[in-house]
Amino acid sequence: MTNIQIEMTIATIILFIIIMTSLKHNSMSIKNSISWLLLPIIFALIAIFPNPLTALAHWLGFETLSNFIFLVTIALLIVLCFSLTLTVSKQQQQITKLIQELSIMKKRDKKDEK
Amino acid sequence: MKVLLIVPAYNEEGSIEKTIESISKANYDYIIINDGSSDHTHAIIEKNNYNHIDLIFNLGIGGAVQTGYKYAFENNYDIAIQFDADGQHDVSYIDKLIDPIKNNKADLVIGSCFINKSSNNLRSSKIRRLGIHFLSNVIKLFSGKRIHDPTSGFRAANAKVIAKFANNYPQEYPEPVSNFEILRYSNLRIKEVPVKMNKRTAGKSSIHSWKTLYAALNVLLSIIIISIRRKSS
Numbered sequence: 001m002t003n004i005q006i007e008m009t010i011a012t013i014i015l016f017i018i019i020m021t022s023l024k025h026n027s028m029s030i031k032n033s034i035s036w037l038l039l040p041i042i043f044a045l046i047a048i049f050p051n052p053l054t055a056l057a058h059w060l061g062f063e064t065l066s067n068f069i070f071l072v073t074i075a076l077l078i079v080l081c082f083s084l085t086l087t088v089s090k091q092q093q094q095i096t097k098l099i100q101e102l103s104i105m106k107k108r109d110k111k112d113e114k
Numbered sequence: 115m116k117v118l119l120i121v122p123a124y125n126e127e128g129s130i131e132k133t134i135e136s137i138s139k140a141n142y143d144y145i146i147i148n149d150g151s152s153d154h155t156h157a158i159i160e161k162n163n164y165n166h167i168d169l170i171f172n173l174g175i176g177g178a179v180q181t182g183y184k185y186a187f188e189n190n191y192d193i194a195i196q197f198d199a200d201g202q203h204d205v206s207y208i209d210k211l212i213d214p215i216k217n218n219k220a221d222l223v224i225g226s227c228f229i230n231k232s233s234n235n236l237r238s239s240k241i242r243r244l245g246i247h248f249l250s251n252v253i254k255l256f257s258g259k260r261i262h263d264p265t266s267g268f269r270a271a272n273a274k275v276i277a278k279f280a281n282n283y284p285q286e287y288p289e290p291v292s293n294f295e296i297l298r299y300s301n302l303r304i305k306e307v308p309v310k311m312n313k314r315t316a317g318k319s320s321i322h323s324w325k326t327l328y329a330a331l332n333v334l335l336s337i338i339i340i341s342i343r344r345k346s347s
């Protein structure tokens with residue numbers, strides 16, 4: 001086993017445990033976990049099949065397998081980050097509306113009490 | 115015609131009483147939107163039993179004013195006027211502001227301090243005037259129509275505009291952005307009426323000099339994005 005395989009195996013196990021623990025404690029929804037699970041799956045593939053992936057990396061013009069791993073990981077993180085921003089923007093709009101409607105409702109209630 | 119003054123208030127303990135007294139004296143309906151003030155604004159409002167809505171969290175000027183439009187819409191007001199709590203706006207101009215709506219000459223009326231040069235204003239620094247002039251040109255470029263004072267927070271809206279704003283209102287730099295949207299993407303008519311604005315009696319303006327450039331660029335970006343969005347939809 002090469003060093004990179006050992007490192008990828010460790011990374012896979014740690015990431016997998018973290019994601020599974022969050023899922024178990026209900027602190028991450030199943031829907032959101034799927035994109036995160038891609039990361040340990042990619043790491044596992046590298047640990048299991050380093051040679052074909054190294055060949056692929058070379059064919060794509062990368063000098064080493066590690067550079068390829070960096071690129072793939074960063075690309076995945078960018079996608080995750082972007083989708084998070086979309087979610088936050090949507091929730092911001094929803095929260096604004098909730099604050100407005102609730103505040104108006106509270107005002108209406110107070111008027112009815114009088 | 116039922117007229118409502120929307121008074122957004124964020125930390126206006128020094129001026130809110132004076133402002134509301136002047137409104138009550140002129141016998142207008144009003145609603146204060148207390149935007150999560152952290153000073154004594156809320157205590158003053160409660161003490162005097164002013165008509166108000168407390169936002170449960172701070173929303174910023176766009177979200178606060180929109181709450182006022184929602185209230186106006188639900189209570190079937192014919193005209194809603196944005197009126198600052200800091201004493202900049204003068205109730206004596208309200209008649210002039212709602213006149214074009216009453217005569218069906220306009221749907222949205224802006225109280226403008228730049229429309230003629232003589233009605234000069236105390237409210238702005240040189241850099242601020244430059245920023246407003248820049249925005250005026252940007253809006254002209256993108257909509258083909260000129261608004262002299264696109265950032266004025268002294269505006270009167272008729273029922274059509276109230277319904278529109280209750281449903282959809284920009285959260286940041288709401289005045290120039292919504293003025294542009296109405297000019298460019300609706301058949302609603304905007305008219306400017308010259309007004310004089312007072313120096314703030316208390317508190318600080320939410321737009322500081324060095325932030326003017328940032329604000330102007332932000333509005334420019336918003337206008338460009340809205341143009342792209344509308345084109346593709």
